[in-house]
Amino acid sequence: MKVFKFGGASLESVERIRQVGQIIQSFPEDKLLIVISAMGKTTNELEKVAQNYYLRKREIAAQLLYNVEQQHMQVAEALLGNRENPLFTQLQQFFTEAEWTLGEKPMRAYDYYYDQLVSLGELLSTAIVSAYFNSVGIHNTWLDVRDVFRTDDNFRDANIDWDITQRQVTEKVLPLFNNTSIVISQGFIGSTDQNESVTLGREGSDYSAAVFANMLDAESQTIWKDVEGLKNADPKLFPNTVNIPEITYGEVIEMAFYGAQVIHPKTIKPLQNKQIPLYVKCFLDKNLPGTVIKEVADIKQLPPIIVLKKNQVLLHITSKDYSFITEEKISGIYEIFHGLKIKINLMQNGAISFSCCIDNNPEKIELLIKTLHNDFKINYNEGLELLTVRYYQDSLLEELSNGHPVLLEQRSPTTIQRLWKK
Ligand SMILES: Nc1ncnc2c1ncn2[C@@H]1O[C@H](COP(=O)(O)OP(=O)(O)O)[C@@H](O)[C@H]1O
């Protein structure tokens, strides 16, 4: 069994969906569990539906949802040739459910409604791809992952219940392969024990695929991207990047942790735990060698690995009464960050101050300041970038820094992090 994952970029047009079909047809001997994300930028569009709904701007929300509906109907029609296929009834049902949500008065927290609306993207894309594949002879079974992936109710960042999910994978997914060699399911979403839809965190489909790979004891997982493989930096941000043919799980988990937006950070653990290799391949040209990620990599020296995180904020938290910021106070501050789901990207502390770099999220920063302001004075700098380089050389670092004023720096023998004003 192999697990494949296709992301939004590989499904952003009718042409690309046909290309995905050709890739699948080149694996006639394999049993494939295929995890699919929402098409193109659908998740961003559905986020806007959820935001407007919650702000009581129902008409705008309904119009935005209608736009998503039209886009999907057009793609489905272009792929299937007409609107006769039962797929169109299925799509209509998904939209009707979303419209019901828009008709409700919001009584619960925003994150709950976000998940009910945003999960639609993956349901639509998988239904369309599955119906199209069946129509061109790529026989497959569509699986609603919400019947399998059981999570808690931590909406927008739900945690998988491994025992229940493993049982459901064994009881409900494995038997499907007795009658079909291809199962198509959704990334990024799951369900609570109350049958409420949840999402697993943005860009979480890589992780969903890894959960399936782990629970199905797959021989490998492949994520199909618009790049030739895993590179030493994002080719959209840096010229002259190089492809890395082999790399270890450990190295990739570090890259993802520092913010490389190519693989979701949670993807590696389920694969490492079962020693399942992860391939990164290019859906534009499947003959390119790509990258294999595994326990031990046969590579003498890695190139410098560069990660740039934009839109960062540096917070300076200083105790008002000059009390020291040591273990007890730091643990209190950390608890507040944890409660607000704010990830600290870099931190440093002094006698009466604590500085940390976080992603710029104005609503969360406002809440944080409200929570801390009784005991602490808070200043912050916006418009920053955080550069991380592993296996750095000073000459490269100076070239990348390009004279930007550095506000915070941390260095170990292998890794340097520099926060600067752009
Ligand atoms: N180190 C890296 N190597 C390759 N691609 C990278 C790297 N860092 C960031 N990227 C970006 O990741 C993108 C592919 O990931 P993503 O857009 O999430 O794909 P999908 O949504 O299809 O899964 C590439 O287009 C590239 O710009």
Ligand SMILES: N[C@@H](CC(=O)OP(=O)(O)O)C(=O)O
């Ligand atoms: N559609 C979700 C999940 C995902 O993983 O997407 P992608 O594979 O396109 O990054 C998102 O955009 O966050």
